[in-house]
Each structure stands twice: as structure tokens, then as C-alpha cells.
Amino acid sequence: MKSNTVFSILFLLIAALTNAQDIDLAKKAIDAEQYEKAKAILKTILQSKPGNGKATFFLGNVYLKQSIEDSAKIYFQKGLTASDNPRWNNIGLGQIDLNNGNATAAQANFDLVTKDLKKKDIEEYFYIAKAYMNADKPDFKTALTYLNKAKAINPTDATIQLGLGDAFY
Numbered sequence: 195m196k197s198n199t200v201f202s203i204l205f206l207l208i209a210a211l212t213n214a215q216d217i218d219l220a221k222k223a224i225d226a227e228q229y230e231k232a233k234a235i236l237k238t239i240l241q242s243k244p245g246n247g248k249a250t251f252f253l254g255n256v257y258l259k260q261s262i263e264d265s266a267k268i269y270f271q272k273g274l275t276a277s278d279n280p281r282w283n284n285i286g287l288g289q290i291d292l293n294n295g296n297a298t299a300a301q302a303n304f305d306l307v308t309k310d311l312k313k314k315d316i317e318e319y320f321y322i323a324k325a326y327m328n329a330d331k332p333d334f335k336t337a338l339t340y341l342n343k344a345k346a347i348n349p350t351d352a353t354i355q356l357g358l359g360d361a362f363y
Contacts, residue, residue, distance in 0.1 A: 229260055
């Protein structure tokens with residue numbers, strides 16, 4: 195009986211670590227502009243765990259990068275009902291609002307993301323800043339505000355430093 199419990203816990207830990215690694219692989223594919231590969235990875239994650247809001251966000255983000263806004267919006271809205279990390283999808287909906295020139299609605303979506311952040315959460319600030327930088331009409335000043343909030347939490351994070359460099363450039 196105890197061995198079954200131990201194996202069950204071990205299996206759950208392995209599944210969680212594999213999921214995190216798969217999202218990291220998808221992020222690398224997105225950074226390398228291998229969008230079809232990223233979509234395949236993310237769709238596989240969503241087939242195995244449909245309630246993964248973070249994977250839904252990244253999939254919607256890939257569609258935004260490919261200028262397929264309708265599909266992106268569908269995934270972001272689907273991600274809002276996810277059981278795990280649904281708030282990430284508000285970032286994507288915020289970027290769509292920015293692209294449509296509705297800064298007020300975008301800010302409301304970003305506020306939904308930041309209101310319940312834990313003290314060490316910086317990744318959300320980074321992706322909000324990226325939304326401002328990747329919008330059709332970029333707002334680098336506001337992006338810098340979010341990046342500086344993240345930098346105040348973790349000044350040595352390489353991703354934040356890279357984002358600051360992109361925003362200043």
C-alpha cells in the first residue's frame with residue numbers, strides 16, 4: 195500500500211516537471227521563430243492537460259506573432275476558464291486590446307493579472323511589458339514601468355535585463 199502511494203506521488207512529480215520542461219521547449223521554439231514546432235508542443239500539452247492556462251497563453255501568443263488574431267483570442271478566452279494559471283490569458287487579451295487601440299481595456303486586463311501576484315512573481319510583469327512592446331503601436335515607456343517593477347523584485351534576472359535592453363533599444 196505504501197509503495198503505491200510513493201509511486202503515485204513520484205508519478206505526479208515527474209508529470210509536473212515534464213510539463214514545465216515542455217513549456218520551456220515551446221518558449222525556446224517561439225524565441226527561435228519556429229512557430230509550427232511551438233504550436234505542436236503546446237497543443238500536445240493542452241491535450242494531456244486541458245486546464246493549463248499558461249500553455250494556452252503561449253499558444254495564443256504564437257498566433258498573435260503570426261498575426262492570426264482571431265485564433266489567438268479564442269485561445270486566450272479558453273485559457274481564462276483554465277484551472278491552472280488562468281490569469282496569464284488576460285495578458286494576451288490585453289495585447290489584443292492594445293493592438294485595437296483600446297489602452298483602457300488593456301490596462302484593466304493587466305490589472306487583473308497583477309492584483310493577485312505573489313511577491314516573487316516577475317514573469318507576468320515581463321510578459322505585460324512584452325505586450326506593450328509588441329503592440330501595433332508600441333508603448334516603451336509603460337513597458338519600462340513593468341520591467342522596472344520586475345527588476346525591483348529580482349535585479350539579477352537575465353530575462354528582465356534582456357527585456358530592459360529591448361525596451362531601451
